[in-house]
Amino acid sequence: MYDILNGIMDEIRDFRASHKNIKVVPKVKPDEIRDFLADRYDFKDSVSIEKVFDDVKYTMRKWSLHVTDPRYFGLFDPQVTLPSIIADTLTALYNPQLASWSHAPAANEIENFTLNYFLRKFGMDPGKGFANFTTGGAESNLTAVLLALTAKFPEYGNNGLRSLKKQPVFYISEETHDSFNKIAHITGLGRNTVRVIGVDDNLKIDTFKLRKTIESDIRSGFKPFLAVGTAGTTAAGIIDPLDKLAGICSEYGLWFHVDAAWGGAAVLVPEYGNYFKGLERADSITCDAHKWLAVSMGGGMFFTRDRKNALNTFKIEAGYMPDKTKETIDTYASTIQWSRRFIGLKLFMTMAVLGEREMAEMIKKQVLLGEKLRRKLKHDGWIIVNKTPLPVVCFTHPRITKGELKPADIISEIYDRQDTWISETTLKSDMNVLRACITNYESTEKDILFLAAQLKELIEGEY
Numbered sequence: 001m002y003d004i005l006n007g008i009m010d011e012i013r014d015f016r017a018s019h020k021n022i023k024v025v026p027k028v029k030p031d032e033i034r035d036f037l038a039d040r041y042d043f044k045d046s047v048s049i050e051k052v053f054d055d056v057k058y059t060m061r062k063w064s065l066h067v068t069d070p071r072y073f074g075l076f077d078p079q080v081t082l083p084s085i086i087a088d089t090l091t092a093l094y095n096p097q098l099a100s101w102s103h104a105p106a107a108n109e110i111e112n113f114t115l116n117y118f119l120r121k122f123g124m125d126p127g128k129g130f131a132n133f134t135t136g137g138a139e140s141n142l143t144a145v146l147l148a149l150t151a152k153f154p155e156y157g158n159n160g161l162r163s164l165k166k167q168p169v170f171y172i173s174e175e176t177h178d179s180f181n182k183i184a185h186i187t188g189l190g191r192n193t194v195r196v197i198g199v200d201d202n203l204k205i206d207t208f209k210l211r212k213t214i215e216s217d218i219r220s221g222f223k224p225f226l227a228v229g230t231a232g233t234t235a236a237g238i239i240d241p242l243d244k245l246a247g248i249c250s251e252y253g254l255w256f257h258v259d260a261a262w263g264g265a266a267v268l269v270p271e272y273g274n275y276f277k278g279l280e281r282a283d284s285i286t287c288d289a290h291k292w293l294a295v296s297m298g299g300g301m302f303f304t305r306d307r308k309n310a311l312n313t314f315k316i317e318a319g320y321m322p323d324k325t326k327e328t329i330d331t332y333a334s335t336i337q338w339s340r341r342f343i344g345l346k347l348f349m350t351m352a353v354l355g356e357r358e359m360a361e362m363i364k365k366q367v368l369l370g371e372k373l374r375r376k377l378k379h380d381g382w383i384i385v386n387k388t389p390l391p392v393v394c395f396t397h398p399r400i401t402k403g404e405l406k407p408a409d410i411i412s413e414i415y416d417r418q419d420t421w422i423s424e425t426t427l428k429s430d431m432n433v434l435r436a437c438i439t440n441y442e443s444t445e446k447d448i449l450f451l452a453a454q455l456k457e458l459i460e461g462e463y
């Protein structure tokens, strides 16, 4: 048994060192993996742990898109810190149950310590606010909508949406994360209650249109209750005018939620403070540690200014649960989850080992690489279509706008080469462009130049 533990340490060392020797993009059909598994396993006969470990290594290395590779310019999935890997291993080892404080005093306090630090960074008072770790941004955003409904409609919790005199509606932009459509479905609000506001030329929510839509909804007998601003949109890294949104929300009595799932990490960089003006006025905030804070999935965080409302939303009494203590909060009675994994340890260990200055440097380095990529692409004749200080670069080319080539042609050729990964995305509902995001603190200028060279070869070549 102890050999396998050494084997795991070897694999951690080797995989973190050997990225350059593996293919970033896999090439595989589902049947190949299904046959591999069916040939080896039936769960009837026992297989040695060494053999299973070898198979897991083989499949994971060969048939994964390697998001931890410095040449993965993808969807906010980071290279993870070593403290994060250690933390997730320890979490599995001790398996603390965080649902009730008394089951896991140390784990709960480590999480609270970490969350309080970020509450303060987001301009909220840990004495009055509340925060919890989540599986990710989708759960955090769901929490926000539930809290907003509970705060704005006191009868919602007991009597449900059907008891309300007016239909609640809420506001997002064309560029807001699509989790809100699922949330409208899950909560029973219905997908048609999501008002999708257009964006301006800079892909920011058009606050003039927002105001007009709110007014017309009120006139038509709907009840606006929530508006969402995004700090770092998924497709283009755009930061909405948060200060203006906060103003509109307070004018119309709406809950103001800021989805900073990716961009929120940048509050660790004091110089970037003015990009996020208005964030400190949010009623609730989503920020994923498993994106730009470089910990492994799932490491979401949810923050709200109003603790009483959070406790009211998720209140529950269960006879089989251990007694509550007076000076602590049990997460099973204050959040969506019941049994709760020690999600926060990887962020605690990462922040403790690296410190906020080094974390800020990591983020700044990626911002600078983003600028370099933008300049290089422009120099090579590409057209940059998004304007953001954050390292997401959306781009097209005269050959694409003239219709000679599609972004998908470039993408499929890049995936075929297996050395680097970027994506295509749609902006403003109909503008199809290429997207590259710096999402790895180990990416270097060499990796950027490699990507640019591949793109140049493809756009200039005939294939």
Ligand SMILES: *Cc1c(COP(=O)(O)O)cnc(C)c1O
Residues within 6 Å of the ligand: 076, 135, 136, 137, 138, 139, 141, 177, 179, 230, 232, 233, 234, 259, 260, 261, 262, 288, 300
């Ligand atoms: C990634 C993302 C989400 C969803 O978060 P998950 O952690 O994937 O659940 C929500 N909003 C934004 C802006 C995101 O970038």
